[in-house]
Amino acid sequence: MKLLLMSGLGPYTANSHSLDVTLFAENGARExxxxxxxxxxxxxxxxxxxxxxxxxxxxxxPYHGSMPHLPTEALRSIIESTDVEYEIFDLEALWSGAREPDGGHFDVVALSTSFIIEQSTLRRTLKWISKRYPGATLILGGQYSNLKSAEIMRNFCAVDYIIRGDAEVAFPMLIRVLEGKGNLGDIPNLTVRGNDDSIVTSPVEYIDVNAHPSPRFHGLHSVVPYESMRGCPFICKFCSYPAASPMWRYKSAEKICNDWMEYTENNGTNLVRAMDSTFTVPPKRFKRLLEVLPNLGIDWEAYSRANVIKEKEIVDNLEAARCKLLFIGFESMSDRTLRLMNKRVSSAQNERAHTLLEGSGVDLRTSFMVGYPGETPEDYELTHRFIVDRVRGRFGVHVFMLADETMPVWEDAETHQIDVTNSGTWSHIGMDSVTAHELRERTLFEARWKNEEGVLSLWQLSYERPLVPDLNLQKNYRIEKLLERLAFLRKDxxxxxxxxxxxxxxxxxxxxxxxxxxxx
Structure with missing residues (x-):
């Protein structure tokens, strides 16, 4: 049996026009x-x-490096626990039309929907698969199909199986059944179409993430991604992760250290990027990590919540543990907007984290939203003023998108009077998407020319960083600031x-x- 695994990022470029009419545009210098x-x-x-x-x-x-894609590598590790022949096809090649799979005929196509967030993209992908592999068994897994399994089975007859939730046990069992070696009824976490077109689901089982092996990577990788937990203890209304894995589970500090050491020894890794929505919880594990990571000698980056960074001692311990960067979604500096999001963090806690990390050895990268359902321009003005007057280091401002059909915010659609033309064109009781884009552009313009230390994070991914390895981080940020001003000079x-x-x-x-x- 031959299997094609299709996995990768989604076709979303929400800020794709932000660099138009600048020197950062593809043909900017010439035009x-x-x-x-x-x-x-x-x-x-x-x-x-x-x-x-x-x-x-x-x-x-130009940046030529790459970090392995975590869902793809996790699925590769699962497939390699079987003896099936397989090929991996990066979904980015599908969106761009850059190439076709190499392997010719496939008996099974397994599609990861982890970065597919709405039905039109799924329909496009399934059409592409059906055209090329009309006789193949089609298996779906990942966040979108997990949350929309019944709807997908009703609307797309080409889909044969959906694995809901953890795939580490269910996927190998399904492969063996397709090879004629097992019983379909024994497989957990499975949605299948019955003989009478009814939708049949098996009971959900959760793996012990602390006991189960973490994904392994092929070859040398100076940077690797890492998953230290499944699910999330928080329920922010703009995020569907908790619903995709309702049981929150996490790896111990000791397992994390052992995994990271293996990546160093086997893959030449010197930086681990923890991809969890919040690596700095639960508190007991975080405390233990700060005790054991200094001895590991491995640099790392992670996502955190602002309310975790509550005293200088924590920042000092992060530095000692070789944390190089924290990504924190401040999202808003309006307490009203934060309550609408169910963020469970206050603007004062955002401010405190920013102050404590400012000038430390832990780089801080912040992100903000504009246009969250229910937010008004007056609410956003508090965020605008903070970005223009206070933000240091790299930051991002993103217009809220209503593309993800699985976000809890849809439960408030009537309350917020949400009206959507498409994922990027919408209105609600607080503002519409045109206003949100105007507010974002105003913020970026004022931050570009009035804030001397805040640097827009947008164009840098295309280049090796730091731009000048001979200079420190603060001087590199200053250079980035000057380049941004130079590139936007004509536009602004x-x-x-x-x-x-x-x-x-x-x-x-x-x-x-x-x-x-x-x-x-």
Whole structure:
């Protein structure tokens, strides 16, 4: 039997137009050439900038590294516990049309819906599969199909099986049944269509994540992702993770350390990126991790909640444990909006975490939303002012999207008068999507030119970071800030004396930091 595993990220680029009409755009240097000649007296191409310090090199070096995709690698580990022949096909190749699977005929197609969040994308994907593999058995798993299993079985006759929840036991058992080696009725977590087209579900079973082996990776990877828990103890209304795995379970600090050491020894890993929505809970495990991780010698990054960072001692312990970066979704600085989200964090706790981490050895990356159902422009003004006046380090601002059909916020659709044309066009009692985009652009503009230490996190993923390894983090952030201003100069200020004056100031500061432009 031959199996095709289809897994990867979804086709979502909510901020895809944010870099239009800037030097960060794909053809920005060419399309804006004449305008920048008027502004600067010469063409400007960011690719021509060089750091001429201790050892000269281009400032913007394309990023060629990659981190394994965690759901894909977890499924690979599960499949490799069987003897089935398989091929992995990255879903990003489907969205882009870049290539086809290599293997020809497949008996089974297994589709991960972990990053499929609405029915139109699922329909597109199933159509693609049916066209190429009309006789294949089709198995779905992952968050979307888990939460929408009955609806999918009713609406898509091509789907033969859906594995709900944990797949570590159910998936190998189903593979063996398809090979004629087991009993379908023994498989937990399974949804199947009965002989009379009824939908039959088997009981749900949860694995012990502490006892079960963690995913293994093939080859060398300096950075690997990590899952330390299933489910979540919180129920934020913009997030469907808790519903996908209602029983919250987590690995012990000792298991985490053992796993990370194996990645170091077997894969050459020197940075672990914990992908859990909140790595810093439960408190007892977090305390134990801060005790044992300093001895491990491995750098790590994680997501946290702001209310965990409540005293300087915690920040000191994070530094000692080699935590290099915390991602914290502040989401809003309006307590009213945070209550609508059921975030269970206050704006004061956000402010406290920001203050404690500011200037520490733990880099802080914050994210904010605009347009959450029920939020008004007056609510968002509190977030706007915080970003413009206070934020330090990298931050992101995202217009709320109503694409994910499984979010708990839909329970409040009537209360908030939610009206959706498509995932990106909506209105509710507080504002509409046009207003939300306008508010976001206002925030980014003011933060770009008024906040000297907050850096928009948007364009950096395409390049090696830090941009200048010879300089410290704060100086690198300053360079990123100056590059953002330079790239947006024409878009924000047009062509004229206002742009020319700002250009001179930007380039004078870049030169003072050892950055020069090569001839264009």
């Amino acid at each position: 804006l050439r004449d305008d920048y000649v008027q502004i600067a007296g010469q063409p400007i191409d960011l690719a021509a900038l060089r750091y001429e310090g201790k050892s000269g090199y281009p400032l913007l070096r 200020w047009g062509v004229g004396e206002a742009s020319t004056h700002r250009f001179r100031s930007i380039f004078d500061e870049l030169r003072s930091m050892g950055i020069e432009e090569a001839a264009v």
